[in-house]
Amino acid sequence: MTTIAFSLQAVRTRVELAAIQFGRPPKDISILAVSKSQSVERIRDAVAAGQRTFGESYAHEGEKKIFELADLSLEWHFIGPIQSNKTKVIAENFDWVHSIDRLKIAERLAAARPRDKRPLQICVQLNVSGEASKQGVTSEEAPTLLLNLAKIPQLQIRGLMTIPKPCRDFGEQRQEFKKLRELKEKLCQLNLPLDTLSMGMSEDLEAAIAEGATIVRIGSGIFGERVKATPRGIVDNTTGAS
Numbered sequence: 169m170t171t172i173a174f175s176l177q178a179v180r181t182r183v184e185l186a187a188i189q190f191g192r193p194p195k196d197i198s199i200l201a202v203s204k205s206q207s208v209e210r211i212r213d214a215v216a217a218g219q220r221t222f223g224e225s226y227a228h229e230g231e232k233k234i235f236e237l238a239d240l241s242l243e244w245h246f247i248g249p250i251q252s253n254k255t256k257v258i259a260e261n262f263d264w265v266h267s268i269d270r271l272k273i274a275e276r277l278a279a280a281r282p283r284d285k286r287p288l289q290i291c292v293q294l295n296v297s298g299e300a301s302k303q304g305v306t307s308e309e310a311p312t313l314l315l316n317l318a319k320i321p322q323l324q325i326r327g328l329m330t331i332p333k334p335c336r337d338f339g340e341q342r343q344e345f346k347k348l349r350e351l352k353e354k355l356c357q358l359n360l361p362l363d364t365l366s367m368g369m370s371e372d373l374e375a376a377i378a379e380g381a382t383i384v385r386i387g388s389g390i391f392g393e394r395v396k397a398t399p400r401g402i403v404d405n406t407t408g409a410s
């Protein structure tokens with residue numbers, strides 16, 4: 169068994185235990201393996217251990233890996249900040265985008281989505297912690313943005329995503345995720361067909377599952393701690409809890 173297979177199994181066990189503890193069917197929660205800064209060889213190890221969905225934060229790094237792993241028919245999720253000059257690369261290569269926070273970016277993605285592919289599956293990123301520097305829209309901005317996105321045929325709205333500020337206290341972690349769950353319930357009352365809550369990372373997946381996460385995004389829990397700079401010069405400056 170590779171280290172990655174072992175870590176992946178440990179994450180699956182954590183997800184299942186949390187699901188049982190909080191009264192949720194384990195099959196309602198999927199693990200997105202966050203493979204940013206990881207080599208294709210390490211991704212292949214995760215695939216060999218049964219993982220099919222991967223998350224990337226940098227458009228060109230993701231594009232390269234998707235190309236190199238095209239033999240495997242994997243599902244790819246874009247989870248990083250989106251610059252407008254990267255929308256074409258993202259729309260042509262990825263299946264999901266979790267980090268929509270502007271209509272203009274979404275329209276560019278839609279325009280560049282190849283017509284022979286199914287609509288891009290999208291989540292709107294929320295800034296529930298209210299930190300000025302963070303990506304994401306406020307709860308007040310979310311309904312209008314989602315109602316507009318729902319009209320775009322090349323996009324299929326799926327739900328909400330958030331990256332709360334890192335914190336160690338379970339109760340506080342849960343508070344942040346609860347805000348996302350309540351907002352999703354409110355949006356569903358507006359007849360928006362949302363079935364996804366993308367929340368929870370290696371350090372807080374249990375709190376996220378307690379509040380209804382359907383996708384947990386796990387990087388270091390599967391691949392180990394990230395190296396801060398790769399030979400390609402990518403600096404990992406995420407503010408994740410790891």
Ligand SMILES: *Cc1c(COP(=O)(O)O)cnc(C)c1O
Pocket residue numbers: 202204225247248331369370371385386387388389406408409410
């Ligand atoms: C890096 C990253 C993750 C994974 O974080 P870990 O703490 O390594 O599990 C999840 N979501 C986003 C948006 C990320 O950028």
